[in-house]
Amino acid sequence: MKAIVVGGGIGGLAAAVSLRRVGWEVVVHERAAAFGEIGAGVGVMPNALRALSWMGLEDEVRRLGTPRVSGGVRASDGRWLVHLPDVGQQKIIAMHRADLHGVLLRALPPEILFNDSEVTSVEELDADLVVAADGIGSRLRAELLPGAPGPVYAGATAWRGVAPGPYDLPITQTLGPGGEAGVLPLGDGRVCWYVARVAPAAADLDPVALFAGWHDPIPELVASTPDVIRHDIHHLPPLPTFVSGRVALLGDAAHAMVPYLGQGACMALEDAVTLAVVDGDLARYDALRRSRAQAVWRGSRIAGRLGIELTSPVALALRNFAFRALPPSVAVRGMTRFASWEVPTAGGR
Numbered sequence: 001m002k003a004i005v006v007g008g009g010i011g012g013l014a015a016a017v018s019l020r021r022v023g024w025e026v027v028v029h030e031r032a033a034a035f036g037e038i039g040a041g042v043g044v045m046p047n048a049l050r051a052l053s054w055m056g057l058e059d060e061v062r063r064l065g066t067p068r069v070s071g072g073v074r075a076s077d078g079r080w081l082v083h084l085p086d087v088g089q090q091k092i093i094a095m096h097r098a099d100l101h102g103v104l105l106r107a108l109p110p111e112i113l114f115n116d117s118e119v120t121s122v123e124e125l126d127a128d129l130v131v132a133a134d135g136i137g138s139r140l141r142a143e144l145l146p147g148a149p150g151p152v153y154a155g156a157t158a159w160r161g162v163a164p165g166p167y168d169l170p171i172t173q174t175l176g177p178g179g180e181a182g183v184l185p186l187g188d189g190r191v192c193w194y195v196a197r198v199a200p201a202a203a204d205l206d207p208v209a210l211f212a213g214w215h216d217p218i219p220e221l222v223a224s225t226p227d228v229i230r231h232d233i234h235h236l237p238p239l240p241t242f243v244s245g246r247v248a249l250l251g252d253a254a255h256a257m258v259p260y261l262g263q264g265a266c267m268a269l270e271d272a273v274t275l276a277v278v279d280g281d282l283a284r285y286d287a288l289r290r291s292r293a294q295a296v297w298r299g300s301r302i303a304g305r306l307g308i309e310l311t312s313p314v315a316l317a318l319r320n321f322a323f324r325a326l327p328p329s330v331a332v333r334g335m336t337r338f339a340s341w342e343v344p345t346a347g348g349r
């Protein structure tokens, strides 16, 4: 059985690795001049680590990443809202996105990877299975589901980067009025960070000025990073299906979500393994993936409403009070509620 994967991001490469593990012949087409990944950090959540383990890549991910066990949620003045000195079993592996992409890339033989190879229509592809892993702006999705809504602006813009450090910090998310920040320390002293702000699309904003009053070391992380990437945050309203004929939509092409739970790339890894486990049964892929990914999509949306989108001082005070009142075990359950996913079994659900 032959599969063609369109898109060589984390989702497309993970699909190629997974399908090859169950015996499919696979090629990957990537429109960019080279296979690569920009961006800053990615937190490999326990659910994503299970997917990577199924692909045979857990050791390599653990070698290149750093397990983070302590952290929590802070207010913009630095007060802890939830402080988790040890989140126990629910370890997050902090990695640079390029390292995760590289682990997947090295697991594939170069002769199946075609760069500078843009796919313009499903019609041009001769395969038993086509994997549309062509990202949030998916051309294949627009062709196959012409009535489905496209990406919409989610009301906030984000900047990301890797500060050279060295720092020794816990993993944290900071919630402030109309903005949020995330800090994901790598094991070598560098720190991946993002800051996001409610704003009109393409607004002319300077993150150094916007986050200057936030707690240490956020202003310094932003100001000391040489290459800062900016993204206006878009998401994709839930689709009625993830499959059409012999095509499976995967990753952001199927369910691009706001980044406030840090699960977007993790969902693409889950999709990839599930697609291989169902071994061409796309109705089952749709049944297994659509409810799960759309639940995480909604959870991310709610995290945004209770986080970055809150601006009223009363609502902020209530939210912060509620966070501080939570017993740590309840807070851990809430923050990791999507991390308990297990690889589905062949034939079962």
Ligand SMILES: Cc1cc2nc3c(=O)[nH]c(=O)nc-3n(C[C@H](O)[C@H](O)[C@H](O)COP(=O)(O)OP(=O)(O)OC[C@H]3O[C@@H](n4cnc5c(N)ncnc54)[C@H](O)[C@@H]3O)c2cc1C
Residues within 6 Å of the ligand: 006, 007, 008, 009, 010, 011, 012, 029, 030, 031, 032, 041, 042, 043, 117, 118, 119, 120, 133, 134, 135, 136, 138, 139, 158, 160, 194, 231, 233, 250, 251, 252, 253, 259, 262, 263, 264, 265, 266, 267, 268
């Ligand atoms: C600010 C921000 C922070 C984030 N933080 C996290 C995080 O901490 N953890 C997490 O899990 N997720 C995070 N995400 C989400 C994550 O980045 C995405 O969910 C993930 O990268 C999606 O991977 P993908 O392979 O589906 O799509 P993409 O990475 O977009 O890859 C699509 C690929 O397809 C190629 N392509 C497109 N069209 C064609 C075509 N017609 N022919 C051939 N090739 C084509 C593109 O060049 C690209 O390489 C974040 C996102 C944002 C915006």
